[in-house]
Every structure is written in C-alpha cells, then in structure tokens.
Amino acid sequence: MCDVGGVRQNALVISIRSFWGALPREGRWLLSTVAIQTLGRGLTLPFTIIYLHEVRGFDLGLSGALMSLIAIVGLIVTGPGGTLIDRFGARKILLVGLAAMIAGCTLLAFATHPAVAAVGLILIGVNFGVSWPGFNALIAAVVKGDLRQQYFGVNFALVNLGIGVGGIIGGFYVDVDSPETFTVIFLVDAISCLIPAALLLGPLRHVRTQSVPDHGAPPVGGYREILRQPAVLWLTLLTFLAMFIGYGQMEAGFPAYARQVAEVSTQVIGFAFAVNTVVIVLLQFTVLRLITGKRRTRVMWVMALVWAASWLILGAAGLLPDSLAAAIGVLAFMGVFAFGETLLQPTVPAIYNDLASDHNRGRYNAINSAAFQGGAIAGPIAAGLLLDQGLDAVYIGVMVVGCLGIGVLSTALERRIPASANGVPTPESVSG
Structure with a gap:
C-alpha cells in the first residue's frame, strides 16, 4: 500500500503551486524569466524575412538564403559547443x-547591406548552436528526478507563451513603411538577452554542469562513442524524424499546403499559429500530470498517433479548398498538432539527460540539438519538392507514414534504454 501511495503522490505532483514549491532556488530563477526572455525573440522571429525583403530591399531569394544561415551555422556550432x-x-x-x-541582433537592426545582415545572422546562429545544449545541461544540473521531465514541459509552454505574445505585439507594432519599427524590435530582442546573462552572472553563477575532474576515472568518450550506444542512436533517429515531420513543416510545408491546396487566407494561417500557442499553454500542465510515471516511449507512441491524426485533418482540409470547412480544418490541424507537442517536449530532452552523466551532458544535448536542427532543415526541402510538383496527397501520406515511423522507433528504443531513463518509477522514488 505504501508503494502504491508513493506512485500516486508522484503522479499528482503537477500543479502550478506544488511544482513551483518542489523546484530548487536556481530552478525558480531559470523558469521565472523564460517568457520574458523569449518575448524578444517572438517580436522578430515571424518578421525577419519581411524585414530583409520589404524593408531593406534584398530580393526574396537572397533573403531566404540569408535566413538559412541561422540554421546552418547553428548546426555547425552545435557539436563543438557541446x-x-x-x-x-x-x-x-x-x-x-x-x-x-x-551583437547579431544589433547589427541586423541597422543592416542596410546584405553582408552586414549576413554577419548578424551568423552571430545569431552561433547563439542558437550553443543555447539549446547549454540551457538543457543547465536545467539538468539544477533539476533532478521526475521533476526534470516536468520542468522541460513547463519550460516549453513558457517559451511558446513568450514567442506567441511577442509575435502578436510585433504584428501590431511593425510597419514596412516605417523601417525604424523594425530597428526597435531587433534592439528589444538584443536587450532581452541581458536577462539570462544577468542570471548567469548573478544567482546562477555557482551552478556547475561539468563534473569535478577525477584523474583516476577512465577518459570520457567523444561523440562517436556516445552514438555507438544503441539507445542514443535510436533516440537520435527518432528525434530527427519527429523534427522532420513536425517542426520542419511549420515554417514551410504547413503554410504552403494551407495556402496552395486548402486555399485559406493568410489571416487563417496566422490564427492557426495563435491556436498552437494557446493549446500548448493551456494543456501542458494537464498533460504533464497524465504522463508522470508513464513510460516515455509509450507517450511517444501516443504523440505519433496524435500527429498522424493532425496531418489527416489537414489533408481533409485540402479536399475542400477555399471554404469554411478548409479554414476550420487548418485551425483544427494546428490545435491537434499542438497537443502532440505537449507530449513530445517533456519526454525527449528528459531521456537524453537521464542517459547522460555530468561528464558528457553537453555532448548529449548537442546530439539532441543537431538532430532537431537536421530535421528542421530537411523538412522544408522535402515539403518544397513534393508540393512544387503538385504531389499534395503524397505529401500528406509521407507525413502520416513518418508519424507511424516515430512509433516504431519508440518501440525499438524502449528495448534499449534503462527503465529509469524511460520515466518508470524506481523503487527509491516509489518509497519516497
């Protein structure tokens, strides 16, 4: 009876008050400023290519190539960064x-020449390459046990909240006929970076993510040795596929399909992204309560089925172009897809960090980041090729089959990771 009660208590830990009370002081500092930090990014993220093309006058092809520098540089930097x-x-x-x-945001604010914009975007890419593994390693050093999975989920909801609110504010504020409005949002994005910098130099200055050197311990292996572990290899493949099917489509495949096939307005697409943010913010705590103590690989199967359903909904919207039903289908797609995101984001980072040790946590998180970025780069390329050839049904079919592939990889992963990394309560956590 004691054991069952321990599991039940563990499963009910997720409420805002109990979660906040369970966090260590450093964890509270990290979490309390997430939405404010990301608000600056939300101000600029949807409008950067508009700024480059319509405000600075760079042609659209060049603007797209410049934008790709962020992902390319981020991918290059991730490995050495870890x-x-x-x-x-x-x-x-x-x-x-x-x-x-x-420095990158400041340069971009005043970039009247493509070369200056390129330098600014390269510097932003450097930050993207180290921020994911860096902050994940910092979180894992501060938050332990089941609380870690919960933290990743709440952090994800707050990131979406900050970006969503920033995007809304930016949409009302910026004006292509007033270049100074874009200068302001990029400077605000730069200023918002001072908040995490102040935390790292102040309340978090004593947090260590690297272990104390032990000269008697065997040397820590590099990326090749880590990737030779079957669990890491399967997890990395799963992450890549999830990003290819998921986030890799959000800035290219989904908007292109919604416009060209479902023939909905740009306003509907904008509302769809708002629906995504609202669903994540409203559902994340409930989802965390439901998945606590469950096998993370089984959660990934549920996520795969949810995403498959979302792509089928979008496919149905394409069968009724330029209609109210198509608009409803596009909005429904993003709502269902967002529900799947609330299942994905707490689980995958937690598995990586539960597999890692303090000796190699940066490299584990860098592998996670590289798989994410690789999928986010490959996804738009595949979407562009399929939709440009008019293969709309094939595009939806590839997305659905890819979702089922995530489930298959989850089953393979379950056989290869320890129960503790899969979110299964250990005897110690149950008795506690």
Missing part, C-alpha cells in the same frame, strides 16, 4: 552565445 560545455561548463559558453546574439 564539447566546450562539457569542458568549461554551460554557464561560460552560454554567456559567449548571448554576447553573439546581442
């Missing part, structure tokens, strides 16, 4: 990344 995090600690590397972000 190694540096393990060697020098996440805090120092994050401060370097934030300095690059501040």
Whole structure:
C-alpha cells in the first residue's frame, strides 16, 4: 500500500503551486524569466524575412538564403559547443552565445547591406548552436528526478507563451513603411538577452554542469562513442524524424499546403499559429500530470498517433479548398498538432539527460540539438519538392507514414534504454 501511495503522490505532483514549491532556488530563477526572455525573440522571429525583403530591399531569394544561415551555422556550432560545455561548463559558453546574439541582433537592426545582415545572422546562429545544449545541461544540473521531465514541459509552454505574445505585439507594432519599427524590435530582442546573462552572472553563477575532474576515472568518450550506444542512436533517429515531420513543416510545408491546396487566407494561417500557442499553454500542465510515471516511449507512441491524426485533418482540409470547412480544418490541424507537442517536449530532452552523466551532458544535448536542427532543415526541402510538383496527397501520406515511423522507433528504443531513463518509477522514488 505504501508503494502504491508513493506512485500516486508522484503522479499528482503537477500543479502550478506544488511544482513551483518542489523546484530548487536556481530552478525558480531559470523558469521565472523564460517568457520574458523569449518575448524578444517572438517580436522578430515571424518578421525577419519581411524585414530583409520589404524593408531593406534584398530580393526574396537572397533573403531566404540569408535566413538559412541561422540554421546552418547553428548546426555547425552545435557539436563543438557541446564539447566546450562539457569542458568549461554551460554557464561560460552560454554567456559567449548571448554576447553573439546581442551583437547579431544589433547589427541586423541597422543592416542596410546584405553582408552586414549576413554577419548578424551568423552571430545569431552561433547563439542558437550553443543555447539549446547549454540551457538543457543547465536545467539538468539544477533539476533532478521526475521533476526534470516536468520542468522541460513547463519550460516549453513558457517559451511558446513568450514567442506567441511577442509575435502578436510585433504584428501590431511593425510597419514596412516605417523601417525604424523594425530597428526597435531587433534592439528589444538584443536587450532581452541581458536577462539570462544577468542570471548567469548573478544567482546562477555557482551552478556547475561539468563534473569535478577525477584523474583516476577512465577518459570520457567523444561523440562517436556516445552514438555507438544503441539507445542514443535510436533516440537520435527518432528525434530527427519527429523534427522532420513536425517542426520542419511549420515554417514551410504547413503554410504552403494551407495556402496552395486548402486555399485559406493568410489571416487563417496566422490564427492557426495563435491556436498552437494557446493549446500548448493551456494543456501542458494537464498533460504533464497524465504522463508522470508513464513510460516515455509509450507517450511517444501516443504523440505519433496524435500527429498522424493532425496531418489527416489537414489533408481533409485540402479536399475542400477555399471554404469554411478548409479554414476550420487548418485551425483544427494546428490545435491537434499542438497537443502532440505537449507530449513530445517533456519526454525527449528528459531521456537524453537521464542517459547522460555530468561528464558528457553537453555532448548529449548537442546530439539532441543537431538532430532537431537536421530535421528542421530537411523538412522544408522535402515539403518544397513534393508540393512544387503538385504531389499534395503524397505529401500528406509521407507525413502520416513518418508519424507511424516515430512509433516504431519508440518501440525499438524502449528495448534499449534503462527503465529509469524511460520515466518508470524506481523503487527509491516509489518509497519516497
């Protein structure tokens, strides 16, 4: 009876008050400013290509190529960044990344020449390459046990809240006929980076992500040795496919299908992204309560089925173009897809960090980041090729089959990871 009660108590830990009370002081500092930090990014994220093309007058092809520098540089930097995090600690590397972000946003605010914009976007890409593994390693060093999965989920909801609110504010504020409005939002994005920098230099200055050197311990392996572990390899493939099917379609495949096939207005697409943010913010705590103590690989299966359903809904919207039903279908797609996101984001980062040790946590999170970015780069390419050829049904079919592939990979992963990394309560956590 004691054991069952322990599991039940564990499963009910998720409420805003109990979650906040369970966090260590450093965790509260990290979480309390997430939405404010990301609000600046939300101000600029949807409008950067509009700024480059319509305000600065760069042709659309060049503007797209410039935008791709963020992802390309981020992918290049991620690997070395993970190694540096393990060697020098996440805090120092994050401060370097934030300095690059501040410089990049400031340059972009006044970029009247493509070369200046390119330098600014490269610097932003440097920050993107180190921020994911850096902050995930920092979180894992501060938050332990089941609370870690919950933290990743809540953090994801707050990131979406900040970006969503920032996007709404930016949409009302910026004006292509007033270049100074774009200058302001990029400067605000730069200033918002001072908040995490202040945390890292102040309340979080004592947090260590790297372990104390032990000269008697065997040397820690590099990326090749980590990727040779079957659990890491299967998890990385799963992450790549999830990003290819999911986030890789959000900025390219989904808007293109909604416009060209379902023939909905740009306003409907904008509302769809708002629906995405609202669903994540409203449902994340409920989802966390439901999945606590459940096998994370089984949660991924549910997520795969939810995403498959969302793509089928979008496919149905394409069968009724330029109609109210199509608009409802596009909005419904994004709502159902967002529900799947609330299942994905708490689980995958938690598995990576539960598999890692303090000696190699930066590299584990860098592998996670690289798989994410690789899928986010490959997804739009595949979408463009299929939709450009008019293969609308094939595009939806590829997305649905890919979702089922995520489920298959989850089953393969379950056989290869320890129960503790799969979210199964251990005897110690149950008795506690």
